[in-house]
Amino acid sequence: MDIVLFYTLAAAGLTWSYYKDRQKTKQSLTKAWKAFNNILPALAFVILLIGATLAVVSPEKVSQLLGSSSGAGGMVIAATIGSITLIPGFIAFPLAKAVLDMGAGILQVAVFISTLMMVGVVTAPMEAQFFNRKTVLLRNGLSLLFSFVVAVVLNQVVGR
Numbered sequence: 001m002d003i004v005l006f007y008t009l010a011a012a013g014l015t016w017s018y019y020k021d022r023q024k025t026k027q028s029l030t031k032a033w034k035a036f037n038n039i040l041p042a043l044a045f046v047i048l049l050i051g052a053t054l055a056v057v058s059p060e061k062v063s064q065l066l067g068s069s070s071g072a073g074g075m076v077i078a079a080t081i082g083s084i085t086l087i088p089g090f091i092a093f094p095l096a097k098a099v100l101d102m103g104a105g106i107l108q109v110a111v112f113i114s115t116l117m118m119v120g121v122v123t124a125p126m127e128a129q130f131f132n133r134k135t136v137l138l139r140n141g142l143s144l145l146f147s148f149v150v151a152v153v154l155n156q157v158v159g160r
Contacts, residue, residue: 046087050095054102063103070108078108079147082115083140086122110154114147 018025066074087095096109119140120127128136 043088043091046091050087050091054095054098057102059102062099066099066104066108066112068105068107070105074105074108075111075148075151078104078112079115079119079144082112082147083119083144084121085116086120087116089117092116106158107151107155110151111147114150115144118143118147 014025017028064070065077070077092113096113099112100106100109121140124136124140127139131139
């Protein structure tokens with residue numbers, strides 16, 4: 001039901017924009033289409049890679065590496081994967097659900113998602129060009145630490 005509401009709101013906003021200024025609306029739709037076409041190849045690759053990985057990795061292996069019984073070691077594995085992976089949130093959250101369904105623990109998935117969103121090992125060199133190296137290391141280190149705190153709190157709240 002929410003999807004219908006959001007599509008209706010988007011359509012209404014687009015219609016309003018079109019009647020307010022047709023030229024700007026057409027320009028913005030053209031820019032959006034070009035941006036979508038630029039992102040699509042990388043996005044399709046990431047989705048295929050994740051799908052292939054989930055198809056190859058057995059639920060038993062997921063449970064062994066990232067299950068509740070994997071403890072701190074599983075959290076470190078999840079943090080490492082999350083820190084070096086560069087995928088958007090709208091792919092990461094369904095992936096997290098799929099991994100949870102395969103037997104991963106809440107702590108491990110929470111650390112994965114938190115590090116994925118906050119720690120940027122891959123983007124650190126680019127970030128260091130705008131900020132100094134010490135700031136980048138401090139931000140990433142604190143984000144990594146906070147990811148573990150978030151996981152522990154989430155585990156207490158959800159406690160599966």
